[in-house]
Amino acid sequence: MASRTPTPDGGNRERLPNLFEVLSRRTLAPVDLFSFYIYMRDVQRSVDYLDFWLDVSQHMSLCRHYVRELRRSVLISTPELEKGAGSKRSSQVLDNYTLDRTSSDQGPSGTPGGNGAEKKERMSQDQRLSAFLRDERDVKHSPHTSHGSRSEDNTPGSEQPPRASFMTGTGTGSPSPLNNSNTISPQHTVARADIRASAEKVLYTFLLPGAEREIILPQGILNEITSAIEKEGRDDPEIFDSAKDYVFQAMERDAFPGFLRAKALGNIVQPSMLLRLILGLVSLFAAFWTAFILIFLDKNRATRCWVIWPFTFGVYFLASHQYMLDPVIALAGYSEYTFMNYHAVKEPFVR
Structure with a gap:
């Protein structure tokens, strides 16, 4: 398209980028033009x-x-x-x-x-x-x-x-x-x-x-x-x-406010959010069902402590779905741009 590519200036920006900067290719992942294009295609459908x-x-x-x-x-x-x-x-x-x-x-x-x-x-x-x-x-x-x-x-x-x-x-x-x-x-x-x-x-x-x-x-x-x-x-x-x-x-x-919420304040895409919702609900259901079974069977406390794991997974997945943010992926410095495809977070302010 153009004879040269503008140099991203994300290192000098202590704020979230605006739409003009994204369209000008002055931003880095996950708020770059490529991510915005995918967001417009998959989320906004426009x-x-x-x-x-x-x-x-x-x-x-x-x-x-x-x-x-x-x-x-x-x-x-x-x-x-x-x-x-x-x-x-x-x-x-x-x-x-x-x-x-x-x-x-x-x-x-x-x-x-x-x-x-x-x-x-x-x-x-x-x-x-x-x-x-x-x-x-x-x-x-x-x-x-x-x-x-x-x-x-x-x-x-x-x-x-x-x-x-x-x-x-x-x-x-x-x-x-x-x-x-x-x-x-x-x-x-x-x-x-x-x-x-x-x-x-x-x-x-x-x-x-x-x-x-x-x-x-x-x-x-x-x-x-x-x-x-x-x-x-x-x-x-x-x-x-x-x-x-x-x-x-x-x-x-x-479109752009939703893009910033999804990419600058979150790091997972909608299919991943839906998957986490399903896994969270299944985990919580399994946790409550197991807890009641162990209580009715009068199991000792050492055995009942294992129920903490499905509760933990359930809360983790539901919280990730609610806030569109996976803490583990965030700590690793990555963001999801398509389902199960990740790239490193390079925009300094977002990171």
């Missing part, structure tokens, strides 16, 4: 919402990768001797899109992580990214894409994308990235058609009525996204902002 979030984040990452490659093609395909005012202008336009961060820095409503000026700067970068992709699409579909005057729009830092004449190699006959949506350059791995396909995949998989993994969103949001993709031909990541914000708030309100 993993499609999380998959939608991840697919939209992947779409954002794809857009950033495309713009990075487009910027690199400007620097590589234009020889140093031919770099006049026009080629400098095209480089300056793409230099405005500093896209070295990954999609996991992306917060709800397109609000990235960070504080103060950094937040505003990163949000501005995301908005410029979407604006650039929209403008580039308009340039591609404009009849003047290849015939524009070199003298127009020479303002440095303009939001208009560079013209095709500035992005075609000299004497190589290679197609311009702006004129060919399928082939950017032999070294490029992301084409504009890939971005379009990614946006359509999100729409047809999660949003349209009757989709394979349809999620429930307000009708206004669905109409807005459908119109933007199918009628306006947009594929920039900004079109999914409202849906992404809605899904984030839904997961934060309905």
